[in-house]
Amino acid sequence: MMTELNIAGVYIAPIVAYGVAAGVLFLLCRWLLTIVGFWRLVWHPGLFEIALFVSILSLLVLSFP
Template identity: 40%
Template sequence: MNFVELNVYGVLISPLAAIMTVAFLVLILLRRFIAATGLSRHIWHPALFDVSLYLIILSFLVMATRWHGS
């Protein structure tokens, strides 16, 4: 499957940029959930955890869009 650029008012946007934005929004929601439940006190390195979680979410969304389009 080929990703197709998104046309936003005449400006072509890479589909990866759109997926990255969605992944970042999901990361924000998950971090708020983790902080609200108190699980954040078990995280040894918060910055490393955030990057790892973002990459997991991003890779899941990329794989999900590939599977959905096939």
């Protein structure tokens, strides 16, 4: 399990690091889905984007115990 991150003497919760990593991966996935034209098939893009981000964040949290 990941412990607190110490950045310049400030302790940061591990979920912040997971959130930043998930954000970067989400932007990469979003960019790739835009290139291949996937958004034409999605009924509600905003809802799909939230679900994609939560899925990526959950996979990161569960992958690094």
